[in-house]
Amino acid sequence: MLRVEEGFLYQAPRGTSDILPGEQVYWGYIRQKASAICALYGYQRIDTPTFEDARLFERSIGEETDIVEKEMYTFEDRSGDRLTLRPEGTASVCRAYVEHGMHTLPQPVRLYYDAAIFRYERPQAGRYRQHHQFGVEALGDGDPALDAEVIEMAWQFYVNLGLRGLSLNLNSIGCNSCRPAYLDSLRDYYSQHRESLCPDCKRRLSRNPLRILDCKKPSCIPFSERAPRSIDYLCRECAEHFDRLERYLVLLNLPYVVNHSLVRGLDYYTKTVFEIAPEGEIAAQATIGAGGRYDDLIEQLGGKPTPAIGFATGIERLVRNLKKQKVAVPANPSHAVFIAYLGQDAKDVAMKLASHLRNSGLSVALTFGDRSLKAQLKQANSTGVQRAVIIGDDEVRSGAVMLRDMDKGEQEMIPLDKVAEVLSQVVA
């Protein structure tokens, strides 16, 4: 235990965690599936800075949202600039799109990222102060077919991971021209029942009536079931967009359900919003992926009017679900060979041989503590190697080494200069 002074010991900051080697099999698996699906759909990787000008997030996510109001890690640097550790991935990608003139590329521009996300929240299962998201953004095309493609890609990603029993929730929250009328009617409706709503929802009534819809309080749910539905208030363009999207989803055999109370916590969404969560789990932190269209955001950030849609998934939550569903992930490959040595002359030979084998593309494990052969073979055993090379005085003198098959327990002498050749044939 690391103890620095009385009463204090270093540990990872609250809500963060070390991802240890034993966990990395999941992370490697997820990232491999992520880059594979991106290759299939033609998405290219983009990396953006971990921190950005604070105003980028305040303007894109929305000043009135919980994320901006109380969850951002915002600080001043030594020159007085206000910076924020990114609380989501989309704003940075849009900023980069504008900054680098990506509107001159063939549209839509398809990008993906895999990045750490920071929010000051009270940690619990599936919710952290630093977590990781894999996300995709398709910028520069307003066709509902693109919505369908992004949703299909997200769905297929989970299928490829081996996750089962997921449900896809879909809704449309309209655009700037039709949403105000919808919000008015929501306000009117809930105002009639104001006294029956929970305190939080009374507050939401004036500020953000959309959020009342997904209140989980038993007292509020019955009202939300009879509340005006956004899809009934869509303008002609939004209604047609939603209609065509549904047809494409059916065409692609995607088992979606329209959820009229699905709203998102970020203000930039327009038209299509969707969420993917394990069936039957309503808890907010059960959602493993979510996304939607944000047709006004790029213009809002100083670019030309550019429709776009994106999707993001929380990697920690994926790991959680992979474990919960006991999905078998491929184990990390072990070393090909362990080299054990006895005595200082043999140690020289061992080091040279290790270097030579590694240059030949073979992964080598060995330990340098001049330990007993028994101890070294014990370690070879727990390392899981198929073969061990044993070098002692006899081998140094004869110029050959003992090659031991760890499964069979058989061994034979091999000339030193043939070891690489023999091992490459023998080891998978």
Add this chain to the structure above:
RNA sequence: GUGGGCGUAGCCUAGUGGUUAAGGCGCCAGGUUGUGGCCCUGGAGAUCGAGGGUUCGAAUCCCUCCGCUCACCCCA
């Protein structure tokens, strides 16, 4: 930000007021003067999350803080 549960070596667990805090896994070493997986023996490793208080005496009771966890809130 609110409320509940929890915190004993790297991991899991016993111990709920009384002499050097017990065991399992793992680690290290020996049993084999050059041979792993099983077995046996030994060793290292814990200021019992931290700080303060009650008491002759605290891992055990009380307070505060930190962390984990669950439910809210919200989000991936």
